[in-house]
Amino acid sequence: LGLWRHLLAHDIATRLAVHLPVEDPFADLVEDPRKIELPRAEGPMIRVVDIERALSRRPFVGSRPASFSIRVSDPSAPWNEGVWRVEAGEGQVQVERKGDEADVELNADTLAPLYTGFMRPDVAAGVGLMKVNRPEALEDMREAFAVTHPAYSNDWY
Known part of the structure; x- marks a missing residue:
């Protein structure tokens, strides 16, 4: 949480991109969720063989x-x-x-x-x-x- 506050307190970046786990609480902490994009992409895949x-x-x-x-x-x-x-x-x-x-x-x-x-x-x-x-x-x-x-x-x- 402290890292997010630090990054968002500075205007050096207009866009931040980060890969987070599905259950990460970040989206729940944002004051205006309309300002964030939450794309989903394929990542590592697993197959149960036995x-x-x-x-x-x-x-x-x-x-x-x-x-x-x-x-x-x-x-x-x-x-x-x-x-x-x-x-x-x-x-x-x-x-x-x-x-x-x-x-x-x-x-x-x-x-x-x-x-x-x-x-x-x-x-x-x-x-x-x-x-x-x-x-x-x-x-x-x-x-x-x-x-x-x-x-x-x-x-x-």
Whole structure:
């Protein structure tokens, strides 16, 4: 905040450009939000290639145990397709293929931003990126995909 005050207190620049994480509070601090532009651009991309390994090795930082099942559609990596049961708690995550019934149905394109913490499960469901068969699963997914810091990279390799 101090850096912004310093930069805005001087008239040496008529325009400032900065790359910020999605959840950065800068836009909420501006007195007149009509004077700022908030463009969105593609940045680094991620793809979950092995669901079982990726989810089971992802750190669990949720505040309570979580349990849900997801049906993943992934035509580019058919070994990922199917129903996966996720059990998370006490810093550990267990993942296994299980049955035909799924609490939530999504594709690999939606799984990636959930995995990184870039998108919350309730947001993905709200905009139609996943089908929710058991609404209570959203809260469990939020716990399992919780992050200590929002995903962000200013490296445009």
